[in-house]
Amino acid sequence: MAATKDKISPFLDPGPCTKPNSLAILQLSRDNLLPVYLQVPSGEHDGYAEGAVVNTRFGSFPHSTMLGVPWGSQIRASKVDTGSRGRKRKREMTDDPGREGTGASGREPEDLAGAANGDSVVAVKQAVADSSGFIHILPPTPELWTTSLPHRTQVVYTPDYSYILHRIRARPGSVLIEAGAGSGSFTHASVRAVYNGYPTDGQPKGKVFSFEFHEQRYHKMKQEIADHGLEGIVQLTHRDVYNGGFLVDGKSPEADAVFLDLPAPWEALPHLSRRKPQTSRDTSDPTTEAGWVSPLNPQKSVYICTFSPCIEQVTRTVSAMRRLGWVDIDMVEVSNRKLHVSRERIGLNLSSDRGVNNSPRDVEEAIARLAEIESRFREHAGQPRRADDNRDSEEEEDQPAKKDDFGAKRDVNFAEDQSSSSTPPWMEGRLITRGEPEIKSHTSYLVFAVLPREWTEEDEAAAAAMYPCGMEQKVIGTVDKAARKQERREQLQQVQKGNRKARRKERDAKLAEVSG
Amino acid sequence: MHSTIRPNAWVALKLPSGITKVIQITPNTTISLGKYGSFPANLIIGRPYHLTFELQDKLPNENFSRLRVVPTSELYAEVFADEASPSCSTPAVGASDSIISIADGEEFSLVDDKGNVVARSNREVIDDSARQTLTQDEIEELKRDGSNAGKDVIAKLLLSHTALDQKTSFSLAKYKLLKTKKYIRRFQVLPIDVASFAQWQLEERDANKILDMRAEMIGLVGCWGNVHFAGEDVLLRDPNAAMDQGEEALLPVPQEPLRGRWLVVDDTCGLLVAAMAERMGVLYPEESEDAASGKTEGQNGESVDQAQQHPHRPKDSGEVANEVSKDNGDTEMVEADAVPSASKTDWKPKQKPRPSDFAIPYSQTNTITVLHGASQANLSLLNYWGFDITSPNHPPHPLLNHLMTLTWLQLLKPELDSSYSTPPPTASAETLASWKPSRRGNFHRKRRRFARIRHIVDTTRAGNFSGLVCASTMDPISILKHTLPLLAGGAPIAIYSPTVEPLAALADCFSVARRTAWLSGDVPEIADLSVEELERWPGNERFPLNPTLVQGTSIQTSRARHWQVLPGRTHPLMTERGGPDGFVFTGWRAKPAEGKVAAKGKFKRRKVGSEGTENSSMRAEVGVE
């Protein structure tokens, strides 16, 4: 069911509504996402009369109820008949929110094709809405995919890849080399960044050249690229890049940016040179300098990022980079925190809902209550005893507990008084933010660097001939005080001379030069 | 873009002190680096970015400094030496009465022409030997910054420690002295792209102006906003309205506006717009121009020079974007013509028929629509990419067809906005012909302006935007109140704020408690509202926003910590920029189902509640059930 070539990836243009055989992300709850390839129902499927069904603990959702709806739609659960199916597949019914119906990623491709074509056309049962339960259906984006994709390796998450892609200047039209592809998390984010159309008639377009040497992962990824309509803009090669380098079909991808998520980036770095590196590990390599092809764009500076969890890897990588001529080497570590927002409801006069802490909100409230308890206690307990002056000490010690009993009773009354007041419970208390219970405190170290383009003596001579020196008219940049004063004086004179129109023209002319 | 440094490009010069200078490289000028010296701009034009140049001493017959490209073997000579000897000496700290004033920890090393370090020394050694072997005059010379003589003296000192000077004839030419930061006259030229510009603006210029938006935040907002190239331009046909036709001849607004349009609120003076435009491929001029000029540069100057002899000015251009013909920019241009400037070759007029006044220059997809609170959008930082929003007569720039701006008044009460509601002037062909050119120009300009404002306002109001991205000083709740109805289902929302409080208040509008209450059917004020009315819920105190319109709300913050990586001395930097960390709110525009919808799995919630009485009982989680 590979997306046809003329179809744009749902990641790049999902269209207004959900489509058959295209990826959709079901949001079951905030962090519970389920990727699904929606299928047109064509008869009983897997024991369901409604066709393919997604089962979750939020209810059952036949694909038919999720097709052709606007993205973002809230989908009600349906009542489905699990009768025969339940008997047939009992052992597979688990409490887990069905990694079932996950589509191509979880099934054999033939299975899907069969379901979509459906030669045996049986009447499809119309789904009936259930009384409760719902999910939302979202268009696929790299962010949603990253958290819902079938993990085969460690993956690069949004906080890291968003920063990396920004810093390695992955933009529409860029060519990016990535190794290894792993589970494809970074691949999806990077292809969105470099996408500037599908290549037609040999016109160069932004593209991701991805490499993976693990055979099964390679095949899984290959399938995913097809399923997601990314063929032509992601090119996956099955290779060990340490030994094989980055050329594809012997040709240079002419990469502008590189991302290495490999155990030993320094093994791959020599291949990412402008010329055959002298320090290449395989000195026995008979390839001559002349026959060596660089996988990099010869016209531009190339940006790189390597992603390694250990500091020892960083040390070796940085050392290799220095020897291979990379500059602006910069190592960072990105730490990301999610914040939960909640209402901290503390106070004696709040409802006793779940989540409310019925202790004093502040000192005043505490004092008020203590005083109240005190007076009630006197009122209540004091009277019969007033005549009897010789209370013993045991009784004295018992008192605090008794006092609190009065307090508690009083509080309930108080809260009941308040419940009729105007503040709804969701607006009570103080708004607070706090971190997640568990944070990812380390993902990996990111090493960034730049490899300037090569600059030969001939290049320099040509540039020097084109931009000869010796006709300098004024000084720009940091100027000393005297020069700056002089410049300001001249500017002022100009302003006085020219009218606004002239100034505007001047600015336009300047802009024209810049934008050209 | 950015293959070589082009004439008149804005670039960042990175100086040895770590300071960055952002300047426009005007041909035939002298670039001054202050105390580091100065050099002709033409020595870097046409050269690659990221190389390290070193200012050289003036040749006897020349009155300017030439540049030398410093090979990386030299840049890293000291590190390589350290790697070779792991027991590297710790630099002297706190030595007093230095003869040469150098910062603590700085070292000098002497390198031969193959890049091998022949001698290394820290300040102490230099100070000592200087005291022994130098005359007072020499010391004075030594103290003078950047002077070659000073360099020679240090080199001499170092060499005297190696015994090399006795064997070989004393030939300094064979050796190079490497000095650390303060003294070395080196610099690097970096392209002005969003990443480098933002960093400079944040760390060296005025962080306030960009709401302290760090690189981490720019990346997050762009990704969570799903901002990307959205497809080839789609242009509307020219309605070819006659001059005596008014409003009625305007193009109708497309029923279902295309996707690939992002709605933006930008109080970062245009940095956010620049970042988005970069992601959408509409910030830099066409790649092909670059490639073309790159080629010419690579061969010889001739073909470019030829083009220079026929410079075309905007007055010949029939571009829609150029409203007023340019008659008199000549003085400037003539001067500039003396310079071989590749950029001007791009000024060839396209011999297209001039579009009519009501033609719409904007693409229908891959666009940025900016909502602003002042009468003019402040996008001044776009000037660094050659775009000036205030210029009525703009030379070609991709943003011209992809960036639209409108005020909140135009969006919400267009009838109160005179430029929207004042009908366009009309005139018969004869009347028009009888007018002076200036009056005619004015007439056309007014009509064009009217058609564009109408188009922008009406298409924006028609909604169906693919995403909302904000970095604003305005309350995000009020922004969402008016923009949520304009977002297509499933559209991402990404809102940056330097501080967390406004975003927390926003997230609270979508708390589980609020959502549950809203869906409970016990909210009298929404009882009889239709789906459309609920989508445009004006908000009240209890429900500032319709809590069911946003799904998957989340707030996050990111921080990149920088490290020094050196042999035996790898550690995180000791100090970094403080100030606001920056936070991002994310979510998706949801399309709630009609009628009452109850959540399943209540049992689950209760279980969670009872389990977590000790630690989570004091708060009601905000978010999606």
Ligand SMILES: C[S@@+](CC[C@H](N)C(=O)[O-])C[C@H]1O[C@@H](n2cnc3c(N)ncnc32)[C@H](O)[C@@H]1O
């Ligand atoms: C941590 S995973 C990459 C995860 C990926 N960046 C993502 O976001 O999903 C590393 C991958 O590199 C692959 N790999 C390791 N060494 C390789 C080599 N020499 N050539 C190609 N791939 C390699 C591994 O098979 C593994 O799949």
